[in-house]
Amino acid sequence: MRRPAVAGTFYEGDAGSLREQIEWCYTHPHGPGEVPQLRPGKRSLVGLVSPHAGYMYSGPVAAHGFAYMAKDGKPNSVVILGPNHTGLGSGVSAMVSGEWLTPLGRVRVDRQLAEAIRKECDLIDVDELAHAHEHSIEVQLPFLQHLFGQDFAIVPICMMMQDEETSEEVGSAIAKAARGKDAVIIASTDLTHYEPQTSATTKDRKVIDKILALDWRGLLRVVYEEDISMCGFGPVAAMLRAAKDLGAKRAELLKYATSGDTAGPMAQVVGYCSIAVTR
Helix, strand or coil: CECCCCECCCECCCHHHHHHHHHHHHHCCCCCCCCCCCCCCCCCEEEEEECCCCHHHHHHHHHHHHHHHHHHCCCCEEEEEEECCCCCCCCEEECCCCEEEECCEEEEECHHHHHHHHHHCCCEEECCHHHHCCCCCHHHHHHHHHHHCCCCEEEEEEECCCCHHHHHHHHHHHHHHHCCCCEEEEEECCCCEEECHHHHHHHHHHHHHHHHCCCHHHHHHHHHHCCCCCCCHHHHHHHHHHHHHCCCCEEEEEEEEEHHHHCCCCCCEEEEEEEEEEC
């Protein structure tokens, strides 16, 4: 059982308050405007870029991606790629069994899919330590539980290594293992960190343009060349690499905002986006 590391800090720590907070994210002025209703969809969604800050900051932006999932239909499994902020564990760390706990209940790990991904990529280690205190994957779960209850499974993969070779190998492995399966890949990332609003939005536009072009190598290049403090560029690159192999043809920016937009003006902001990648 992987117990929550940031319940009560990044998001509310009890079930009732957490549901209210998620609904607040949906109805926030920067949210999609209403709490979505899950309905059978055409299942065209392959990947999603989703932020992972405290819900008071990035939650309204994240809500756009989950509202899109609600109308696209429920997948059986969600592969969640997140950066490693803690420095603990292996370079690329997966959990292949067990459950994750949040105030909204338990989510099981899709053992079959997780093992299949790991077998396709020698870089991925089975390592629970990297996940123990990491928030980037955890904060996605309450939104998913709010939509799907317990009727889905996850494959959590934490990336400390985010170079081009690693992103390609992880993405390729996910595509091979997920082909023919009903899965969505979430890449968890925030964008520019702690810069003035104008600077952040300028840099973030360059990142977003590469994602919208499904140009995962170009994304890595612009992050390095422009010295952009995007924390999850490797997870996004790996998701795009996998999504293209799985038939993705387009990407749509659902929402962009900064912490200065969602939580009020501040001297230095963090950028957030929700982007849907579809067939």
